[in-house]
Amino acid sequence: MAEKKSLGKEFSKGLISENPVLRLVLGTCPTLAVSVSVTNAIGMGIAATIVLICSNVVISALRKVIPSKIRIPAYIVVIASFVTIVQMLVKAFVPALNDALGVYLPLIVVNCIILGRAEAFAGKNPVAASFFDGLGMGIGFTFALIVMATVREIIGSGTFLEGIDSLTALFGVTSFTGFTLFENPIGVIVMAPGGFLVFGLVMALANKIAEGRGKPKAELKGCDACPMASACGAACVGGSCESSEKEEQAV
Amino acid sequence: MIAIFLTVVLTENYVLCQFLGICPFLGVSKKLNTAVGMSVAVIFVMALATAATYPINKYLLVKNGLEYLQTIVFILVIAALVQFVEIVLKKFIPSLYQALGIYLPLITTNCAVLGVVLLNVESGYNFAQSMVNSVGAGVGFMIAMIMFAGVRERLEGNDIPKSLQGFPSTLIAASLVSLSFQGFSGIVENIFA
Numbered sequence: 127m128a129e130k131k132s133l134g135k136e137f138s139k140g141l142i143s144e145n146p147v148l149r150l151v152l153g154t155c156p157t158l159a160v161s162v163s164v165t166n167a168i169g170m171g172i173a174a175t176i177v178l179i180c181s182n183v184v185i186s187a188l189r190k191v192i193p194s195k196i197r198i199p200a201y202i203v204v205i206a207s208f209v210t211i212v213q214m215l216v217k218a219f220v221p222a223l224n225d226a227l228g229v230y231l232p233l234i235v236v237n238c239i240i241l242g243r244a245e246a247f248a249g250k251n252p253v254a255a256s257f258f259d260g261l262g263m264g265i266g267f268t269f270a271l272i273v274m275a276t277v278r279e280i281i282g283s284g285t286f287l288e289g290i291d292s293l294t295a296l297f298g299v300t301s302f303t304g305f306t307l308f309e310n311p312i313g314v315i316v317m318a319p320g321g322f323l324v325f326g327l328v329m330a331l332a333n334k335i336a337e338g339r340g341k342p343k344a345e346l347k348g349c350d351a352c353p354m355a356s357a358c359g360a361a362c363v364g365g366s367c368e369s370s371e372k373e374e375q376a377v
Numbered sequence: 378m379i380a381i382f383l384t385v386v387l388t389e390n391y392v393l394c395q396f397l398g399i400c401p402f403l404g405v406s407k408k409l410n411t412a413v414g415m416s417v418a419v420i421f422v423m424a425l426a427t428a429a430t431y432p433i434n435k436y437l438l439v440k441n442g443l444e445y446l447q448t449i450v451f452i453l454v455i456a457a458l459v460q461f462v463e464i465v466l467k468k469f470i471p472s473l474y475q476a477l478g479i480y481l482p483l484i485t486t487n488c489a490v491l492g493v494v495l496l497n498v499e500s501g502y503n504f505a506q507s508m509v510n511s512v513g514a515g516v517g518f519m520i521a522m523i524m525f526a527g528v529r530e531r532l533e534g535n536d537i538p539k540s541l542q543g544f545p546s547t548l549i550a551a552s553l554v555s556l557s558f559q560g561f562s563g564i565v566e567n568i569f570a
Binding site (some may be wrong): 134151153155156157159182198199202203206207208209213214228229230234235236237240313317318319320321322323325326327329330334337 | 393394396397398399400402439444446447448449452453457485487488491492495496501529538539540541544545546547548549551552553555556558559
């Protein structure tokens with residue numbers, strides 16, 4: 127649906143207007159899980175962006191070779207390979223981040239955003255467009271994570287950018303280790319209920335902004351949030367059988 | 378063994394405390410009957426996936442020093458397994474296929490299934506412990522789904538501010554359900570202390 131758009135548009139749509147987390151409602155699991163601190167959010171965002179760009183490019187390059195019947199397993203293999211590469215790199219260079227993200231790092235494989243973009247975009251569009259789509263979506267994901275994490279870390283832990291030195295150490299900077307803002311934070315915000323709560327409020331805010339611009343609000347209808355929706359018949363359980371593209375939801 | 382089960386069902390509920398399997402939790406929990414169907418399918422696949430990946434991990438990957446391939450191998454095993462189960466059910470137990478079939482393809486990319494398999498390996502559980510953990514995770518998923526489907530049915534048709542309608546209000550409801558599960562923290566340690 128985006129054949130004629132310029133590359134710049136492919137890039138910028140992922141940032142705000144089709145932000146994967148706040149507008150397309152994809153990738154909710156990692157968003158909730160790693161947004162306890164800004165450092166984790168940045169790390170997760172970068173890792174997912176790298177996987178997203180690489181898998182988008184490879185899948186797009188192979189889109190004429192992969193038979194459409196087995197495309198989902200093929201996509202999963204491509205994505206899993208890149209996730210493994212990223213996982214090994216993180217383990218080697220940023221072990222602290224590996225500990226912090228834990229099982230969510232390998233779980234990038236089943237991150238709806240990546241498979242969703244492969245299915246909805248990279249499988250149908252040329253390599254360059256897919257590259258910029260991946261970059262935009264990745265940065266959009268990172269942006270949403272950072273917004274969530276900023277709120278949760280400040281309120282829930284009373285700190286900001288705590289532990290950022292584990293990331294900046296890659297560039298030889300270890301002096302800055304984050305701010306401590308106040309004592310006695312509201313701990314529940316960094317626990318599970320706070321994740322849901324903050325995500326709900328951030329979504330509401332995003333809806334409010336979108337509403338002001340006359341855009342339809344993000345809506346979760348049945349299986350729309352699932353990238354497999356177009357591939358599997360189960361999508362019809364919830365009503366709409368379309369893929370997770372926003373344009374179709376808007377109808 | 379019982380401690381593992383109770384921990385994974387109550388205090389470390391995959392959906393409400395560890396954020397695994399949120400997509401189906403929010404997507405399929407609109408009606409009680411679909412929530413139950415999905416949960417049964419998840420329990421089933423989790424148990425099968427663990428039974429299949431445990432020997433593969435122990436006798437194939439660890440033995441040959443290929444642990445780094447775990448993610449790729451596990452997701453492929455799960456994907457193949459789900460397809461296989463679907464075909465077998467269709468052929469031999471059509472009634473069960475009718476009930477569960479439509480939920481099966483959705484489960485391939487359910488992060489709870491891959492998550493439980495990876496966490497089993499990470500925690501160093503033996504085969505029996507892994508199985509208990511997987512079934513427990515599935516049961517925990519089911520409890521969360523059913524509870525939340527009930528909450529959502531009540532939520533329908535309420536008058537809420539416009540920008541909170543739909544997804545945001547669902548998330549806030551999930552937050553409250555999750556808060557109630559926080560009350561279980563520490564309970565298992567105290568029972569088995």
